[in-house]
Amino acid sequence: xxxxxxxxxxxxxxxxxxxxxxxEIISFPPGSDRxxxxxxxxxxxxxxxxxxFPGVDRIITLLHGDPVQLTGPAVQHRLLPEQxxxxxxxxxxxxxxxxxxxxxxNIMTRRGEWQATVTIVTAPVSSLHGVAWVLAGEWxxxxxxxxxxxxxxxxxxxxxxxxxxxxxxRLLFTxxxxxx
Numbered sequence: 001x002x003x004x005x006x007x008x009x010x011x012x013x014x015x016x017x018x019x020x021x022x023x024e025i026i027s028f029p030p031g032s033d034r035x036x037x038x039x040x041x042x043x044x045x046x047x048x049x050x051x052x053f054p055g056v057d058r059i060i061t062l063l064h065g066d067p068v069q070l071t072g073p074a075v076q077h078r079l080l081p082e083q084x085x086x087x088x089x090x091x092x093x094x095x096x097x098x099x100x101x102x103x104x105x106n107i108m109t110r111r112g113e114w115q116a117t118v119t120i121v122t123a124p125v126s127s128l129h130g131v132a133w134v135l136a137g138e139w140x141x142x143x144x145x146x147x148x149x150x151x152x153x154x155x156x157x158x159x160x161x162x163x164x165x166x167x168x169x170r171l172l173f174t175x176x177x178x179x180x
Contacts (some may be wrong), residue, residue: 002141002160007150010041019048019095025131026154037116037176038108039131039154044068047096053089059107059118060085061172063135066099079104082135082172084118105133107174118174126161129176130154137169 003026010023025039041063050070061084062068068079072093077085087093089108107116120135132139133152140146141153142160153160162171 001158002143002145002153002155004145004147004151004153006152007041017048019046020044025152028154028156034110035108036110037114038106039174040106041133042104042106044095044097044102044104048094050091050093050095052092053108055111056089056108057111057116058087058089059116059174060087061105061118061120063103063105063133063172065102066097068102068104069096069098070094071096082120082170084120086118105172107131107176109176112179114176115179116174116176118172121171121173122164122167122169124161124163125171125173125175126159127173127175128159129156129178130160131174131176132162133172135170135172137167138165139163139169139171140165 005025012021012023014021020043023041027035027038062079062081070077070093072091109116131154134147134149138146138148139162141162
């Protein structure tokens with residue numbers, strides 16, 4: 001089964017520090033107190049610290065807005081649109097907006113249980129487990145469903161292919177895999 005979602009339907013959780021909000025797509029497995037992997041879209045409204053997630057690998061991709069400077073004891077990284085960046089969840093990072101509000105796509109995987117890769121694609125892609133977010137155009141899923149901008153899908157244990165329905169189709173594609 002492919003679970004579809006739309007941005008407008010995702011529940012919003014405000015951050016305790018007041019610096020933004022998160023729209024959770026899925027915390028897998030659903031209903032568990034401890035995720036194996038999690039996908040969300042976050043809005044950064046002001047500078048501040050990233051939440052620490054020890055034992056979790058993260059990949060963040062700026063979707064909209066101005067660049068964000070991420071700084072930690074051993075890292076300086078400028079987050080640019082549609083350029084995924086992977087980092088360890090225990091890194092103490094501070095985010096500094098380089099303009100106005102920005103929005104990013106986040107994948108978190110429990111180290112030793114799941115791994116993820118995130119790419120921006122314009123050609124057909126497939127995987128057994130994954131999350132897809134349409135950046136532009138229209139995409140068709142294995143089951144014949146179509147997704148447009150501001151929509152996505154996630155799936156587990158099901159070979160799934162997504163194909164562009166023509167230009168200018170762009171997809172943020174997360175391939176997930178279980179760690180043996």
